[in-house]
Amino acid sequence: MLQDGPSKSAHRTGRRWRDSDEATGLALISPTLLYALALLFLPVLIVIAYSFWTQDYLTIDHTFTLENYRIALTEPIYRDLLARSLVIALVVSLVTVVFSYPVAWFISFHGGVHKNLWLFLITVPCWTSYLLRVMSWKVILGYQGVLNTGLMSTGIIETPITSLLYNSNAVVITLVHSWAAFAILPIFVSLEKIDRSLIEAAHDLGDNKVMSFLRVTLPLSLPGVISAFLIVMIPTVGDYVTPKLVGGKDGVMIATAIQAQFGKAANWPLGAALSVTTMVVVSAMAGLVVLALKLFVRWIR
Amino acid sequence: MIEIKAVSRFYGIYKALDSVTLDIAAGEFFSLLGPSGCGKTTLLRSIAGFDTPTSGDIRIDGQSAIGVPPNRRPTNMVFQNYAIFPHLNVAENVAYGLKRLKLDAQDERRRVGDALDQVRLSTLGKRGAHELSGGQRQRVALARALVMRPKVLLLDEPLSALDKKLREEMQVELRSLQKAVGITFVLVTHDQYEALAMSDRIAVMFGGRIAQVATPKEIYQRPLTRAVADFLGGMNFMKARITGETATDLSVETQRFGAVTLTKPPGFTCGTSEATIGIRPERLRVLWDDDTAPHAIEGHVVDRHYFGEITHLIVNVPGLDAPLSVSETNNFGADDIPVGAPIRLAYDPDALVALAD
Amino acid sequence: MIEIKAVSRFYGIYKALDSVTLDIAAGEFFSLLGPSGCGKTTLLRSIAGFDTPTSGDIRIDGQSAIGVPPNRRPTNMVFQNYAIFPHLNVAENVAYGLKRLKLDAQDERRRVGDALDQVRLSTLGKRGAHELSGGQRQRVALARALVMRPKVLLLDEPLSALDKKLREEMQVELRSLQKAVGITFVLVTHDQYEALAMSDRIAVMFGGRIAQVATPKEIYQRPLTRAVADFLGGMNFMKARITGETATDLSVETQRFGAVTLTKPPGFTCGTSEATIGIRPERLRVLWDDDTAPHAIEGHVVDRHYFGEITHLIVNVPGLDAPLSVSETNNFGADDIPVGAPIRLAYDPDALVALAD
Amino acid sequence: ADTITVFDWAGYEDPAFHPAYVAKHGTEPEFSFFGDEEEAFQKLRSGFKADLAHPCSQSIAKWREAGLLEPLDTAKLTAWNDILPGIAGMKDLMTAEGKAWFLPFEWGNTVLTYRTDTVKPEDVASLRAFADPKFKDRVSIGDNVDDAYALASLAIGLKDWTTMTEAQFAEASAFLRDVHKNVRLYWTDNTDVSQAMASGEIDLAWAWNETVTTLQKDGVPAAIKKDTKEGLSTWVCGYVRLKGGEGTEAQDYDFLNAVTDPAISTYLVDAWGYGHANGKGMAAVDAKLLAEKGYADVDAFVDNTLFQAPMPTQMRQKMIAEFEKIKAGY
Amino acid sequence: MRKSRWLPIYVTVYLGFLYLPILLLPIFSFNNAASTTFPLAGFTTKWYAALWGNGAMLDAARNSLFVGLCVAILSTGHAICAARAITRYRFRGQRAATGLIMAPLFLPEIIVAVSLLMIVLQIGIELSLATVILGQTVFCLPYAMSVLISGFEGFDRSLEEASMDLGETALGTFRRVTLPVVAPAIVSSLLVSFTISLDEFILAFFLSGTEPTLPVYIWGQLRFAAKLPSVLALGSLMLVLSILLITIAEFLRRRSQRRIQGRLANG
Ligand SMILES: Nc1ncnc2c1ncn2[C@@H]1O[C@H](COP(=O)(O)OP(=O)(O)OP(=O)(O)O)[C@@H](O)[C@H]1O
Ligand SMILES: Nc1ncnc2c1ncn2[C@@H]1O[C@H](COP(=O)(O)OP(=O)(O)OP(=O)(O)O)[C@@H](O)[C@H]1O
Ligand SMILES: [Mg+2]
Numbered sequence A: 001m002l003q004d005g006p007s008k009s010a011h012r013t014g015r016r017w018r019d020s021d022e023a024t025g026l027a028l029i030s031p032t033l034l035y036a037l038a039l040l041f042l043p044v045l046i047v048i049a050y051s052f053w054t055q056d057y058l059t060i061d062h063t064f065t066l067e068n069y070r071i072a073l074t075e076p077i078y079r080d081l082l083a084r085s086l087v088i089a090l091v092v093s094l095v096t097v098v099f100s101y102p103v104a105w106f107i108s109f110h111g112g113v114h115k116n117l118w119l120f121l122i123t124v125p126c127w128t129s130y131l132l133r134v135m136s137w138k139v140i141l142g143y144q145g146v147l148n149t150g151l152m153s154t155g156i157i158e159t160p161i162t163s164l165l166y167n168s169n170a171v172v173i174t175l176v177h178s179w180a181a182f183a184i185l186p187i188f189v190s191l192e193k194i195d196r197s198l199i200e201a202a203h204d205l206g207d208n209k210v211m212s213f214l215r216v217t218l219p220l221s222l223p224g225v226i227s228a229f230l231i232v233m234i235p236t237v238g239d240y241v242t243p244k245l246v247g248g249k250d251g252v253m254i255a256t257a258i259q260a261q262f263g264k265a266a267n268w269p270l271g272a273a274l275s276v277t278t279m280v281v282v283s284a285m286a287g288l289v290v291l292a293l294k295l296f297v298r299w300i301r
Numbered sequence B, C: 001m002i003e004i005k006a007v008s009r010f011y012g013i014y015k016a017l018d019s020v021t022l023d024i025a026a027g028e029f030f031s032l033l034g035p036s037g038c039g040k041t042t043l044l045r046s047i048a049g050f051d052t053p054t055s056g057d058i059r060i061d062g063q064s065a066i067g068v069p070p071n072r073r074p075t076n077m078v079f080q081n082y083a084i085f086p087h088l089n090v091a092e093n094v095a096y097g098l099k100r101l102k103l104d105a106q107d108e109r110r111r112v113g114d115a116l117d118q119v120r121l122s123t124l125g126k127r128g129a130h131e132l133s134g135g136q137r138q139r140v141a142l143a144r145a146l147v148m149r150p151k152v153l154l155l156d157e158p159l160s161a162l163d164k165k166l167r168e169e170m171q172v173e174l175r176s177l178q179k180a181v182g183i184t185f186v187l188v189t190h191d192q193y194e195a196l197a198m199s200d201r202i203a204v205m206f207g208g209r210i211a212q213v214a215t216p217k218e219i220y221q222r223p224l225t226r227a228v229a230d231f232l233g234g235m236n237f238m239k240a241r242i243t244g245e246t247a248t249d250l251s252v253e254t255q256r257f258g259a260v261t262l263t264k265p266p267g268f269t270c271g272t273s274e275a276t277i278g279i280r281p282e283r284l285r286v287l288w289d290d291d292t293a294p295h296a297i298e299g300h301v302v303d304r305h306y307f308g309e310i311t312h313l314i315v316n317v318p319g320l321d322a323p324l325s326v327s328e329t330n331n332f333g334a335d336d337i338p339v340g341a342p343i344r345l346a347y348d349p350d351a352l353v354a355l356a357d
Numbered sequence D: 001a002d003t004i005t006v007f008d009w010a011g012y013e014d015p016a017f018h019p020a021y022v023a024k025h026g027t028e029p030e031f032s033f034f035g036d037e038e039e040a041f042q043k044l045r046s047g048f049k050a051d052l053a054h055p056c057s058q059s060i061a062k063w064r065e066a067g068l069l070e071p072l073d074t075a076k077l078t079a080w081n082d083i084l085p086g087i088a089g090m091k092d093l094m095t096a097e098g099k100a101w102f103l104p105f106e107w108g109n110t111v112l113t114y115r116t117d118t119v120k121p122e123d124v125a126s127l128r129a130f131a132d133p134k135f136k137d138r139v140s141i142g143d144n145v146d147d148a149y150a151l152a153s154l155a156i157g158l159k160d161w162t163t164m165t166e167a168q169f170a171e172a173s174a175f176l177r178d179v180h181k182n183v184r185l186y187w188t189d190n191t192d193v194s195q196a197m198a199s200g201e202i203d204l205a206w207a208w209n210e211t212v213t214t215l216q217k218d219g220v221p222a223a224i225k226k227d228t229k230e231g232l233s234t235w236v237c238g239y240v241r242l243k244g245g246e247g248t249e250a251q252d253y254d255f256l257n258a259v260t261d262p263a264i265s266t267y268l269v270d271a272w273g274y275g276h277a278n279g280k281g282m283a284a285v286d287a288k289l290l291a292e293k294g295y296a297d298v299d300a301f302v303d304n305t306l307f308q309a310p311m312p313t314q315m316r317q318k319m320i321a322e323f324e325k326i327k328a329g330y
Numbered sequence E: 001m002r003k004s005r006w007l008p009i010y011v012t013v014y015l016g017f018l019y020l021p022i023l024l025l026p027i028f029s030f031n032n033a034a035s036t037t038f039p040l041a042g043f044t045t046k047w048y049a050a051l052w053g054n055g056a057m058l059d060a061a062r063n064s065l066f067v068g069l070c071v072a073i074l075s076t077g078h079a080i081c082a083a084r085a086i087t088r089y090r091f092r093g094q095r096a097a098t099g100l101i102m103a104p105l106f107l108p109e110i111i112v113a114v115s116l117l118m119i120v121l122q123i124g125i126e127l128s129l130a131t132v133i134l135g136q137t138v139f140c141l142p143y144a145m146s147v148l149i150s151g152f153e154g155f156d157r158s159l160e161e162a163s164m165d166l167g168e169t170a171l172g173t174f175r176r177v178t179l180p181v182v183a184p185a186i187v188s189s190l191l192v193s194f195t196i197s198l199d200e201f202i203l204a205f206f207l208s209g210t211e212p213t214l215p216v217y218i219w220g221q222l223r224f225a226a227k228l229p230s231v232l233a234l235g236s237l238m239l240v241l242s243i244l245l246i247t248i249a250e251f252l253r254r255r256s257q258r259r260i261q262g263r264l265a266n267g
């Protein structure tokens, strides 16, 4: 993958390979890469290897088998869980990105000299323990929670709404809340780089605010949107704590199942196979989302 | 078409525009001229709607434009820094504004093609924005505005990155476009020749204020102030003693150009005993060998600058405070006159102008 | 000082530089002239080290510079797009390169102050990079390079955003700086006058190739090809029948300018029966009333363009393929000759040149 | 090392649990914390070294079979013989394969807990109430397989789950599926369930006895029902010695003896709401306090309880797999 | 750009959404009941007193802050190099390298944790906060990378060229031009990594020895409902502390700015 040696183009220009783009790039990335390689090579290997083995209670059988993948792919429970996880992850990331974008926009365009202050303001809520935030949401969304009490005292509802907590809605709300900062930051970063005169030029050519946003600002901030999407979506698929805490009966997601296999159920191979399957499906979906975003942006212009 | 009324613009305490008042007629080719940093771009941006004046009013087509967003103004602008969309190629950049008009594809393609032809870029339609040279970028910016056929076209130094030949072609193109379609042009330029050659009227600005608004010929031949005269081409200045003064005229006695009567510029401080008068270098003509002229002065060449088409001679005339600058086409051999040679210069007394300070 | 040897640069299959060979002497003021997109910036970037030629060699001070990073070359560059550091103010931008020299604070401040003075920005030292007008940015870029006093200064259209007066001041400044410190200048410009006025030598480029390298006067008066002649100011072209041909000379018979013998330009295709000859508009002089001249032709005015200092007359001469363009200073009243009036033009047969295609 | 490392639940580093140890050695032992036994198990299996650990009854077998444990020398344990008889009677818990492995420390009950303002005691006379459609969406049971199958076993009338047959397993699972229809949430920890109950989210829970203590203290109208037809369940946690610990054996035993000292009992019951495994200690605790905390007649409940004794691993694995499915709605 | 009327309103509502759950923490931390329900049971400061007595939890909080800071700096530092290499240079294996660095985003955390623990123990490193930092850094890399890649993408290269041209070395250019210009991305990356580390549990659990981080400790505490209020008190304290810190930082920034401006006015 990373063999060195002079490249063809370097020969032609007569430059030493040491000075080439390739060498500089490799030199720059190598500390990080070596670090990741040292620490991540084994995990990756383990996941892949385990997924082809079998386990009986405490002992691992090292004969190659595809049985785990058969189970992972055909058992309706895993299929449904995967589907549910993907839907939730998609909804969460979509909602997070859509609702966070204006805030990122606001900070970048109207933040003035206080931009860093704003960024801190956005992330401070995440600095209290995650468990406490979840607990707070339970207090807010609960049967006699802040929301229900509020609504009842204003007379909008008679009896407490029970569909607020312990279902997918609660999972989505809690996740959106905890990932908000992670969506705002990359979008903010890419908005910061946009040359403001480009937006002026778009206005000048007849676009109203919405159109100039769709045709100039959005395409130019796409890298940020994409990274926000991925940062939110991928970990969400792998999250098992939030669903467990606020998801109630619906709270089982694929990650819960994977976690159980690595934990109590003590079936690492099945867990590994489920992980690999999930990984592939999630990557594919992430790719699709990125593609869809790019197509959308292309189509709009 | 465009009325600018006492518009001021502060950046903090810095006054970029200082109560500017201007009327630009529909279909007029209007140029803004002035030194770097005098507020030209600021004024243009105020007209386009990107900048809101701190005070004053801007009316377009009789309606106040304050508060009207740029996209609802009948203006299009060519930005000084081009503002090419980096995510679009050349043709897409040019087609940007058209997309909203929902033309059919063929129509749109034709208009984009025409605009690219006008700026001589028809072969580069598929180039990415970052694969262009400086001049090519500028032409894309120009095409992008031209293709919109706006009522008012605001051009912020649209040709500054082009070589003279191409610039002249573009000037002709712009001029003919304007005549054909009747667009109002407001051109910011730092190139006097461009302004003189293309404009119906020119406004000269200094430090956020308008110094003079007039037709090219008038502003060139009858500049009101020393600064305007100096800014628009060279001018030989000298002091003259005032011998008589009426409401409109000024009789002065000069060191070498005799006694003349000149039009008094508005803004001239009355009651002073001295006036500044000036004569353009090209209004001084070298007298060869036996040539004679009714009005002539003598001196000798102290320096010489070659400019291809013309040569500038710096001539020391005894009795004058400063050497005279003379511009002469190179048809006789002005470029060969040796430094130090004696020289005789003919002039027309009508070429002298009195200037306010 | 700088030897450019058969340098080519491809962008994909597009040839931005096509085996360019040039020698630039130490202390020389060298200009690159050419139409937009001809490869000037690319060549300059190759010298500075930002772009590696696809083939060929660049030697600076006798050493091959291929592979030497820009910071280890004795060159400094003024970028066409300025490249002002957005996070630094004006003074910090200018001081950027000095920081590495570890001067004492006072020395540094003095040098920065001097450079800002040179570009007339001494009052704006504390301004942020985004609070500048276009011309001010350009001057910051210039000051940032000047302050370094490099051996070689590469200037990519360094004065394009400045008005004429300021540009001329800057030209004088650059010129005197060069004389005082002995810097080698390589200037890219699209302004012929600038190139003619300032340069020791000029290279004219077309489409990635060098068309001619010569002193300003030579290149203006003896252009080798039609393209060079056309690019550097106007030229009246006409066909002439070849009546005799030696190794160096060409005898031709023209329609209206009689039979003349001209120097044969290198690259002239031998053995053809027709040659292109040309005469500059300013080498044609209007004959007034009773004036006479040994060589004259007659025609009538079909158009007139006013340029302040000079007027261009377009004169139709029967028997010529195209009307002649005549440039005349406005001292006699060329700007008042009515369109349609008959006119007589004097010329000097020496002003005619033969051109390769 | 001059001190031992105890791999423990967070909170158990409480110095009041081992005053004797500190008195003798002058320093606190080192603590390393876990929040979940399964993760603790994985960490130990990966090679993490500590001297003592604090698992609960259900994990013992697994830990032992994985070879993580060091047998105990009962002679060095002062309280070994004072362990409450009910706990000491659990099969395969303290001793197995003829060796001692586990020294119980604290225990509690999992018991039907309900809100007295919305639920009448007669409605919950049987544990089958958990599956009663009347309580749809008003029920919570623990998100842990032991408590869940303890409930199910009791509901189908089985008190000793180590003898569970296939048919009984199927019946128990079916019961849990019925319960699942009623479940609003599977609680993960005590905080979870007490908050849900306090906020009126649920009316009925299969919860630890400390839950109701917390709730009553806050004035929430909640009660436990120990005398359901089927009874309740008892769980127990305690200390084991780990292989490869770097502390000295003497220190290990000093710590073990310190935590099972009868003097600890009152503090454990009062401040933490758990029962102490030392029978003598419990007997010495003020009766009023015991009653207040729900440990009134320590001996009486033994008859009506399902002890969460270690069960054959195969059955347990099946339960785990089945419970995962049940929770997911399958 | 004129301000729209709706945007500030929206941002306010959004901030409300972000802060609503957080503001409940201080409220309940003074509530005289163990369960977090309305109506409130009365005012008390006993939870704070209890917290004060809970040295282990305070230690855990301190450990978490330390780990968070180190992880933020380390992973951002690493990610700066990597993101720069990926956006600026083309080299073979680029995709594979990116994939590997991004892998923790996709891998089940427990596997990463278990295998890291095995590696660490194999090498014979003592488990400590350092090992936690080691592990969390690799875990935070993908997040830092995504933020920084969007920061480095489309960076105006001529700025770096100008710097090189003025004699600055590649490294100096990076420090004096590139970093300041992408400062927003760096700040964001630091914030993201810090935040992730602060809540990360599995790696922190597996890789810590006898010094737990806050999540490890709190997860264990939640077994006891009665301990919750102390955790709430701690959460509130941390909230107050971070807001205090930011206020001080902002105050200092303004003062130094005023001083600079003062100098300008004098000089
Ligand atoms: N990255 C690139 N990819 C493809 N073509 C390019 C790229 N950069 C420049 N070119 C092309 O190379 C040619 C030479 O560009 P260069 O910038 O050297 O022109 P120039 O002479 O400086 O023109 P100008 O006077 O307009 O600045 C142009 O036609 C340009 O379109
Ligand atoms: N954002 C700003 N903050 C402070 N001063 C500014 C700002 N923008 C422009 N200026 C100043 O306002 C004055 C007018 O700027 P403007 O851009 O209108 O000049 P200009 O006439 O277009 O000059 P040029 O010919 O150099 O482009 C300049 O002195 C400039 O420094
Ligand atoms: Mg401007």
Ligand SMILES: [Mg+2]
Residues within 6 Å of the ligand: B133, B134, B135, C040, C041, C042, C080, C156
């Ligand atoms: Mg260029």
